[in-house]
Amino acid sequence: MIYSRNAFSAADEVPMVCVEHLEGAPLSFMTTVAALRMASLTEPAAVVPTTTRTIKQFGRIRLPGAPWRYAITSNGGNILVDGVPDMRWRIDVDAQVRASGATLSAVSAELRARVDDSWVTKFRVADHLFCYLVVKPKAVPEGFLAEWDGWCRRRGWSASQQGRKIYTMPRAVCKSRAVAEVRRRLWESGELVGEAETLAAGDGALDAEMLRAADFAIRPRHGELEKLNWTHPNLTVTRTSGILAGEEIINWFIKGAPATSE
Incomplete structure (x- = not known):
């Protein structure tokens, strides 16, 4: 849904708004059209931002349509309720x-014993749940x-790469479980009816299970799942890539579960 300047693809001339700053500098963007349409999406739908970002990293983002009743961070390891970790x-996830x-x-x-500074620029532990590397992609040793x-x-863990990051994740931590829990709560509260x-939308291997579990899913024509040529019967793939794919995904959400296509 949001993109750094390095991921703009052919959309450099499209009007954009900044939705994330890091230390005062603009970091992530949406097209102006996408931002306006996302703000309207919260009226007919229960929107649940879902990300592998940590709680702190998610807190930097100012997505149109906020505040959120629920948000999912840390790849499903944390559910935020009105901005507060549940x-x-x-505790259940840790167990x-x-x-x-x-x-x-x-x-x-x-992992530390297997890497070195020639191809790894950062080693991070995220929310005391998982760890990831920031790497020089072309310098990562083959295999x-x-x-x-x-x-x-x-x-009981797995590893996957998304751009410059290599994630090492417990298999017990996944977005689909957190999404199912939020959906259960929304049904119990009467916020979901009928x-x-x-x-669901996502572009990385860590999103695949969530996309598979959704009634309808969409992924952009870029990213890790595109490289893997990942597909599923419920899946739509965008026509566009880069920041324009984010706009296309929001339009898809607004229309609501169109027929899947490649």
Whole structure:
């Protein structure tokens, strides 16, 4: 939904608005049309921003349509209710992670032993849940990701790459579970009624399960899922790429579950 200048593709001349600043500098953008339409999307739908970003990173974003009743951060590890982390959800997630495999400290130590400064610029632990690397993509050793993912999967974790970031994630932490929980709460509160459907959008491997679980899903014609040529019977793929794909996705949401297409 939001894009850095490096991801603008062919849309450089399209009017844009900044929706995220870092240390006072503009960082992420939407087209002006996308911003206006997203603000209107909250009227007919229960919009739930869902991201792999940490709580702090999500807090930098000023998406049109806020404030949000619910938001999902940390790849599903945290549910924010009126901006406040739901500790009951987080306690349950932490228990599932402990029961399903290796600890974060063990995984982090193993990962640190496998990397060096020649191709890694940052090593981060996110919300005490998972870790990720910021890398020089062309300098990543051949076969590193596949080998590291194999090590992780034997221990209840997985690894995937999204642009300059390589995520190492407990398999118990996923967006689809958090989305299902928020949907359950919305039904119980009466905010969802009738035949309300779940529509989802995403572009990375960490989004795949969430897209698969939705009634209808959409992904842009760029990003990790595009490189993987990932598809599913419920999936629409945008015609455009870059920041214009964000605008197309919002139009798709507004229309509501169009026929899927490639």
